[in-house]
Amino acid sequence: MAKSTRRKQLEQAVLLPLDWIEERTGLVGGVKYFLFRNVPHDVNWMQTLGAATLTAFIVQAVTGVFLAMYYKADPNSAYESIQTITHDVTLGWLVRGMHKWGASVFIILMFLHMGRVFLFGAYKYPRELNWIVGALLLVLGMLEGFTGYLLPWDQTAYWATAVGINLNATAPFLGPFIADFLQGGNQINPDTISRFYSMHMLLIPGGIIALIGLHLYLVVRLGVTSPPWSTTAAGRTRTEPETPSSGEGGLIRSPQTESEPS
Ligand code: HEM
Numbered sequence: 001m002a003k004s005t006r007r008k009q010l011e012q013a014v015l016l017p018l019d020w021i022e023e024r025t026g027l028v029g030g031v032k033y034f035l036f037r038n039v040p041h042d043v044n045w046m047q048t049l050g051a052a053t054l055t056a057f058i059v060q061a062v063t064g065v066f067l068a069m070y071y072k073a074d075p076n077s078a079y080e081s082i083q084t085i086t087h088d089v090t091l092g093w094l095v096r097g098m099h100k101w102g103a104s105v106f107i108i109l110m111f112l113h114m115g116r117v118f119l120f121g122a123y124k125y126p127r128e129l130n131w132i133v134g135a136l137l138l139v140l141g142m143l144e145g146f147t148g149y150l151l152p153w154d155q156t157a158y159w160a161t162a163v164g165i166n167l168n169a170t171a172p173f174l175g176p177f178i179a180d181f182l183q184g185g186n187q188i189n190p191d192t193i194s195r196f197y198s199m200h201m202l203l204i205p206g207g208i209i210a211l212i213g214l215h216l217y218l219v220v221r222l223g224v225t226s227p228p229w230s231t232t233a234a235g236r237t238r239t240e241p242e243t244p245s246s247g248e249g250g251l252i253r254s255p256q257t258e259s260e261p262s
Contacts (some may be wrong), residue, residue: 024040033220040226040233046120047224048114054212060144063099064201071151073197075190080151103145110141122225133211137158140208147200153193159195162188 003011022028069088072081085092117123123131150161165188169179184191226233238254 021069031061035095037220037223039224040230040231042226042230043224044227046116047227049109049116050219053106053109056109057208057212058097059102060106061101061205063095063102066095066222067099070203071195071197075150075153078151078193082152103148107145110138114138118137120225120228127218127222127225130215130222133215137208137211137215138205140211144200144204144208147196147204150193150196151200158188161192 018028053148059230067085070081070085070092072078076174082096085096087093117131117134124195146164150157166183169175171178180186182192182195183189184195230236
């Protein structure tokens with residue numbers, strides 16, 4: 001059936017800017033490759049846990065941006081700014097609640113995803129480096145939780161952070177330096193809160209975003225693992241390499257045709 005003029009015009013309107021971008025960046029081809037690449041036919045629901053973790057991180061990033069519009073990283077006004085967000089700002093209670101509970105969801109999902117990778121043996125060759133990148137993401141994720149906990153500047157926040165910093169201070173050799181760096185001095189002081197805020201909203205999320213980029217690049221490059229019970233996984237059935245048969249003067253003896261001397 002011939003396409004109507006209106007439909008042709010619509011197609012043009014969509015394709016023209018896409019072609020423009022593709023010609024200059026190759027990005028459209030990249031996205032197509034990402035969306036239509038082959039994955040094993042027997043992938044499992046548990047393999048969506050990585051994407052769920054990514055979604056949780058995006059929720060944290062978006063809600064964090066809105067909280068940062070009202071939060072004041074100063075010992076004299078931090079607590080009040082949190083009260084204002086919770087009670088006065090439109091939907092502030094919801095955004096703060098999503099960020100606070102979302103932090104736990106993010107950490108739990110990371111552990112579940114890591115458990116899935118472990119149980120499926122997906123950390124083995126050639127994905128060892130992606131496991132290491134994941135382990136770094138786990139450390140940075142927990143540091144996000146640690147640095148964020150101080151920000152409400154209430155009694156729980158203050159004393160929980162004091163315990164955390166003291167624990168770090170007991171580490172061999174580097175302990176005291178880590179504690180001094182975290183506090184910005186030899187005890188928790190007004191500078192500590194801005195230091196934690198800077199790490200919480202700039203340094204650590206920056207590191208997480210960069211590592212997620214590398215993590216996903218490796219996922220696409222190396223392909224997705226089949227579940228351990230898969231009967232069609234790549235490499236599951238091995239064909240023996242051909243070896244020269246005996247009696248032909250070959251140096252390599254074929255295990256199928258010769259028996260070992262007893
Ligand atoms: C911010 C945290 C993380 C995000 C957003 C994330 C995201 C993802 C996504 C989307 C995938 C592909 C889909 C899937 O297999 O579920 C994946 C695969 C993978 N992840 Fe993560 N991940 C994170 C943390 C971790 C951690 C903590 C580890 C382990 C220490 C890890 C190790 C791996 C490995 C080895 C794969 C490849 C698995 C395969 O090919 O089957 N990731 N990740």
